[in-house]
Amino acid sequence: MDINKSKTTQTKDDPRTSNLKIVSKFFTDIDDLKEFFAYRRYEIIQLSPGSLQVGFFSIQVGDIYFIYIHANQGTQTFGEKLKEYCNFSIIWFENEGEFHVFRHPIESQRTIFAFNGKETDFISSQGGAMTEVCIPLKTFHTYADKLQRHDLDDNFRSKNYVNLLPTGMKEIKDYLKQLFWLAVHEPTWLQKPHIDKLVADDFIPLLITQIPIKLNSKCFLKPSRREKLIAQAEQKMLAHLETPLTLKQLAQNLGSSTSALSYGFQDLFGVSPMRYLKVRRLNAVRQHLKAREPESCKIATLASEFGFYSPCHFTQDYKTMFGELPSETLGKKAK
Numbered sequence: 001m002d003i004n005k006s007k008t009t010q011t012k013d014d015p016r017t018s019n020l021k022i023v024s025k026f027f028t029d030i031d032d033l034k035e036f037f038a039y040r041r042y043e044i045i046q047l048s049p050g051s052l053q054v055g056f057f058s059i060q061v062g063d064i065y066f067i068y069i070h071a072n073q074g075t076q077t078f079g080e081k082l083k084e085y086c087n088f089s090i091i092w093f094e095n096e097g098e099f100h101v102f103r104h105p106i107e108s109q110r111t112i113f114a115f116n117g118k119e120t121d122f123i124s125s126q127g128g129a130m131t132e133v134c135i136p137l138k139t140f141h142t143y144a145d146k147l148q149r150h151d152l153d154d155n156f157r158s159k160n161y162v163n164l165l166p167t168g169m170k171e172i173k174d175y176l177k178q179l180f181w182l183a184v185h186e187p188t189w190l191q192k193p194h195i196d197k198l199v200a201d202d203f204i205p206l207l208i209t210q211i212p213i214k215l216n217s218k219c220f221l222k223p224s225r226r227e228k229l230i231a232q233a234e235q236k237m238l239a240h241l242e243t244p245l246t247l248k249q250l251a252q253n254l255g256s257s258t259s260a261l262s263y264g265f266q267d268l269f270g271v272s273p274m275r276y277l278k279v280r281r282l283n284a285v286r287q288h289l290k291a292r293e294p295e296s297c298k299i300a301t302l303a304s305e306f307g308f309y310s311p312c313h314f315t316q317d318y319k320t321m322f323g324e325l326p327s328e329t330l331g332k333k334a335k
Helices: 030-036 137-146 166-185 195-210 225-239 247-254 258-269 273-291 299-305 311-322 326-334
Strands: 020-027 042-046 054-061 064-071 075-080 085-094 099-101 111-113 119-124 128-136 161-163
Touching (some): 030 042, 030 273, 042 273, 064 166, 064 195, 085 137, 128 137, 128 195, 137 195, 166 195, 225 247, 225 258, 225 273, 247 273, 258 273, 273 299, 273 326, 299 326, 311 326
Antiparallel strands (some): 020 054, 064 128, 075 119, 085 128, 099 119
């Protein structure tokens, strides 16, 4: 499925055709990506070093959104969800790292996740691709009732993932592949009359019937002690972005060991605790550079406020992380 080179298409509403809208975007800046998702109030952090490349492709068929998004770098995303929708996400492909949802690793060949209606907490340590299907709550419940799946209620939605049989996941992916292919190569086909009802009648029952009827505690994720510890460590780090903090101090503040923190951060983010702290500080400096006026901003002074006391080392770290110099980021403000 090659959708990365597709053009943006947005069809006009026409009572004779399906309400089809196709949007294709490409991002090389994390803040542009955050601005694009502003309606979801997401916070997005770049985790792995290098120039960022993110592709976004969305199909709206009727009142259902089918979204494909890929990134070449690791990212951390957290924030609010659209409460009026059921959101079902699956991993399309992984790079070298892992995907975590609500701090748990997920199985790309079995897991549908992120339908929790309250918030999102998603980590891709080395990048990859995922798809998301957003179905209005009313529409989803209508089809669930028709199929007598009364178990797929608000209690089900309060969870955050469910495992399917591998054959069931394959059927869902095969359908999505065909839909994305049509959107890229035969978009006029998707504009035929009543196509929105056809897609809804095909896909939503397919999705619902693949969700196990008898769910037990093993089907859903629950935060472990380690995950709670890492969440507490993140909060401490964010409170110390502008003050010195060592791994030993962090462990003492949390009543933990340095090894427990190190293993936890490596498993979740693919980096050590202090590397993660540096990544968050670099992201913070980048946000400040974009907000400051070039004439009144001294890069070395700003960097020192976040613990980067060597201008030379800071510049090197910054370029390695974002693929550009701090002065280039600041220069974009002037333009």
